[in-house]
Amino acid sequence: xxxGLFDEGLFGADTExxxxxxxxENAPLAARMRPRSLDEVVGxxxxxxxxxxxxxxxxxxxxASVLLYGPPGTGKTTxxxxxxxxxxxxxxxxxxxxxGVKEVRAVIEExxxxxxxxxxxxxxFIDEVHRFSKTQQDALLGAVEDRTVLLVAATTxxxxxxxxxxxxxxxxxxxxxxxxxxxxxxxxxxxxxEERGLGGALRLTGEAEDHLxxxxxxxxxxxxxxxxxxxxxxxxxxxxxxxxxxxxxTVNRAAVLYDKGGDQHYDIASAFIKSIRGSxxxxxxxxxxxMVEAGEDPRFIARRLVVHASxxxxxxxPTALQTAVAAAHAVQFIGMPEGRLALAQATIxxxxxxxxxxxxxxxxxxxxxxxxxxxxxxPPHLRDGHYAGAKKLGNAQGYRxxxxxxxxxxxxxxxxxxxxxxxxxxxxxxxxxxxLGERVPKLRDIIRGKG
Numbered sequence: 001x002x003x004g005l006f007d008e009g010l011f012g013a014d015t016e017x018x019x020x021x022x023x024x025e026n027a028p029l030a031a032r033m034r035p036r037s038l039d040e041v042v043g044x045x046x047x048x049x050x051x052x053x054x055x056x057x058x059x060x061x062x063x064a065s066v067l068l069y070g071p072p073g074t075g076k077t078t079x080x081x082x083x084x085x086x087x088x089x090x091x092x093x094x095x096x097x098x099x100g101v102k103e104v105r106a107v108i109e110e111x112x113x114x115x116x117x118x119x120x121x122x123x124x125f126i127d128e129v130h131r132f133s134k135t136q137q138d139a140l141l142g143a144v145e146d147r148t149v150l151l152v153a154a155t156t157x158x159x160x161x162x163x164x165x166x167x168x169x170x171x172x173x174x175x176x177x178x179x180x181x182x183x184x185x186x187x188x189x190x191x192x193x194e195e196r197g198l199g200g201a202l203r204l205t206g207e208a209e210d211h212l213x214x215x216x217x218x219x220x221x222x223x224x225x226x227x228x229x230x231x232x233x234x235x236x237x238x239x240x241x242x243x244x245x246x247x248x249x250t251v252n253r254a255a256v257l258y259d260k261g262g263d264q265h266y267d268i269a270s271a272f273i274k275s276i277r278g279s280x281x282x283x284x285x286x287x288x289x290x291m292v293e294a295g296e297d298p299r300f301i302a303r304r305l306v307v308h309a310s311x312x313x314x315x316x317x318p319t320a321l322q323t324a325v326a327a328a329h330a331v332q333f334i335g336m337p338e339g340r341l342a343l344a345q346a347t348i349x350x351x352x353x354x355x356x357x358x359x360x361x362x363x364x365x366x367x368x369x370x371x372x373x374x375x376x377x378x379p380p381h382l383r384d385g386h387y388a389g390a391k392k393l394g395n396a397q398g399y400r401x402x403x404x405x406x407x408x409x410x411x412x413x414x415x416x417x418x419x420x421x422x423x424x425x426x427x428x429x430x431x432x433x434x435x436l437g438e439r440v441p442k443l444r445d446i447i448r449g450k451g
Contacts, residue, residue, distance in 0.1 A: 005303060007157050008060065016336035017106075018385045023305075027230065028224075028225065029191060029197060029198075029224045029225070029227065029228035029231075030199060030221045030224040032196045033187065033190065033191045033194070033196065033197055033224055034077075034078050034081070035075075035078050035159075035276070036085075037082070038055065038058055038059075038082060041067050041075060041212065042077065042079065042186050042187060042220075043177065043180065043182040043183040044074070044075060044079075044176055044177065044178040044210070045307060046177070047174055047176070053066075053172055054066070054079065054172065054174055057083055058079070058082050058083050063121075063147060064147075064150075064171070064172050064174070064175055064234050065144050065150055065151035065152070065153075065170060065171040065176070066083075066151070066152050066153070066171055066172045066173075067129070067153050067155065067159045067163060067168070067171045067172070068080070068152065068153065068154045068155070068164075068168075068174055068176055069154075069155050069156075069157075069158065069159050069173060069174065069175045069176065069177075070156070070175055070176025070177060071156060071176070071208075071218060071219065071335050072178060072219050072221065073158060073179070073216070073218070073219030073221035073222055073337075074176040074177065074178060074186070074218070074219070074220070075176060075179075075220065076127075076176060077127065077154065079152070079257070080093075080125040080152040080154065081125075083123055083150070083152055084123035084125075086220070089120070089121045089122060089123045089150065089186070090111075090114060090120055090121070090122045090123065090124065091122075091123050092107050092110070092111070092122055092123070092124050092125070092149075093124075093125045093126075094107060094124065094125070094127070095126070095127045095128060096126060096127065096128040096129055096130070096131035096132045096136070096163045097128055097131060099125075099126075099136075100136065101135060101136050101139050104136060104139045104140060105139060107122075107124060107149070108124075108139075108140075108142075108143040108148060110122075110401065111148050111149045112143070112148050113230070113262055115148060116341075118444045121147070121149075121150060122148070122149050122150070123149070123150045123151045123152055124140075124143075124149040124150070124151050124152070125146070125153070125154070126140075126151070126152075126153045126154070127154050128154070128155065128156070128164035129153035129154065129155050129159075129162075129163060129312065130155040130157040130163065131160070133275065134164055135234035137163065137164045137167050138164065138167075138183035140167060141166055141167060142169070144167065144170050144171070145170060148265070151171065153171070155329060156335075157280055158333065159173055160173075165443065178214070178218025178219070178335075179218045179219070179220055179261075180218070181213050181295075183212050184212075184213045184216045184218070184220060184223050185209065185221075185248035187220050187223065188204070188209060188212055188213065188223055188224070188226065188227055189204075189209075189225055191227055192204050192227070198227075198231055201231075201233055201235070202231055202235065202239070202240065202241060203240060203241040203242070203243050204227075204241065204242045205241055205242065205243045205244065207243065207244040208230070208242050208243050208244045208246065208247045211244055211247050211248070212226055212227055212230075212247060213295075214249075214294055215251060215295075217295050217337075218295075219337060224250050225450070226247065226250065227242070229250045229251065229357065230242045230246050230247045230250045230251070233246050233249065233250045234246050238337070268287050268290055268291060269287075269291070269300075270411075271283070271287050271303075272284060272287035272291065272304070273304060273308055273312075275287060275351065276308055276312070276347065276350050276351045277308070277312045277355065279351055279352065279355065280351065281348055281351035281352055281403070284347050284348075284350075284351045285347060285348070285351075287342065288301065288340075288343060288344060288347050292336075292340050292343070295311075297403075298336055298339050298343060299331060299332070299341070300330075301343055302324070302327055302331050302343065303327070303328065305324040305326055305327060305346045305347065305350060306321070306324040306328055308310050308324070309321040309323070309324040309325075309350060309351055310356055310359050310360070310361075311357065311359070312350075312356075312357055312358045313350060313353045313355055313356060314356045314357070314358055314359030314360070314433075314434060315356060315358065315359060315427065315433050315436055316353065316354040316355060316356035316358075316428060316430045316431035316432055317353040317354055317431050317432060318432060319349075319409070320349060320353050322409070323346050323349045323350070324346050324349075324350065326342070326346075327342040327345065329344055331343065354384045354430040354431025354432075354433075355430060355431075356427070356428045356430055356431065356433050358425060358426055358427055358428055358433065360427040361426065362424040362426070363424075365424045366424045369419065369422070374418050374419060375416050375418065375419070376416035376417055376418045376419075377416060378396060378416065379413050379414070379415075379416065379417075380393075380394045380396075380397065380398070380414075381396060381397060381398040381399040381400075381413075382396075382399065382414065383395035383396055383400075384396065394405045399412075400412050407446070409443060409446050409447065410446065410447075411446060411447060411448070411449040412447060414447065420448075423444070423449065425440065
């Protein structure tokens with residue numbers, strides 16, 4: 001009698017459909033605008049181009065579990081959904097923030113039951129998988145190994161540090177990149193006009209759009225959340241457009257005057273470096289903050305710091321270059337916004353360090369002589385003597401090994417004849433170069449036979 005009674009749900013299929021529609025209407029804008037097909041996905045073309053592994057998976061190619069690694073708002077959940085939709089698999093989702101081993105095993109058991117009963121396979125999406133303990137991750141291994149589930153796991157942290165090796169070896173690791181400004185702009189414009197978005201009810205001014213793009217920092221969800229809040233604010237006042245003032249008031253963040261492709265980009269970057277060179281740590285931090293808040297590529301900032309460490313500090317504080325390089329690695333490793341701390345630390349170190357331009361002066365002088373044709377052959381005793389016939393040519397004959405002397409330095413000609421006695425490096429009396437200013441002349445005297 002009761003067979004099939006609940007097949008269509010307690011209130012029937014039509015009622016369930018209407019309930020689903022109401023839920024969809026009340027969903028956040030970012031959820032409503034989630035791409036429904038590969039054609040709607042923006043960015044990540046390195047993973048979605050013709051023949052790329054993720055495209056093959058979404059289009060129903062050979063099944064493989066994947067670890068999607070990248071910053072927030074770059075499409076990890078979207079791509080997981082598309083994998084299940086395009087391949088006709090059941091989609092199950094778990095969050096590492098609220099799920100334990102019990103929940104993992106329950107999903108796997110249901111997936112195994114469905115696979116055995118109807119042949120239906122399951123895509124298991126796990127968000128923030130790096131938050132799973134080793135025990136929780138180990139609970140996935142068997143189901144991933146025998147493909148009871150097709151695992152699509154997302155993480156904002158490097159999986160090679162946060163995911164157990166057995167799970168890594170059973171999965172493709174695919175790195176997603178922050179969306180470009182043009183990608184964010186496409187998504188914002190789409191959300192303004194499409195029915196599932198704002199439906200064209202409000203116009204978005206160019207200044208407001210630019211600010212939303214800057215606010216996003218490559219995060220689509222952040223841009224759409226800010227757009228939705230601004231739209232609600234504009235609608236409540238009867239406005240016909242979302243303008244810059246509305247966006248600023250809604251997200252409590254003023255627009256930073258900064259054009260990443262124009263004068264502001266170069267002017268502020270120039271002021272940043274000149275403030276560090278001038279040892280004004282406070283001004284340097286101000287310009288750093290302006291670049292960071294405006295969404296400047298942190299790798300650009302890091303590169304400028306690395307260059308500055310050698311150009312304006314050099315041997316006056318040899319650790320400055322180490323700090324700048326470490327900051328560049330940190331930005332690459334942890335991303336933004338946390339990466340701004342490493343950039344700030346490097347900025348403070350470089351701005352307060354003793355300054356010297358002796359490194360750039362030295363290499364420029366040496367390069368000038370080379371470009372002028374000064375050089376000549378390498379002295380015979382310095383030439384390579386590790387090949388047959390080298391000795392017959394006189395190569396490496398008479399070379400004196402400095403380590404045979406207690407001081408580790410001895411009299412010997414190193415430059416070509418034309419450049420004997422030419423000095424390039426002139427240490428300053430600042431910082432660590434003060435000691436070099438005393439040591440370098442003594443070394444030159446010994447090498448040149450004057451000591």
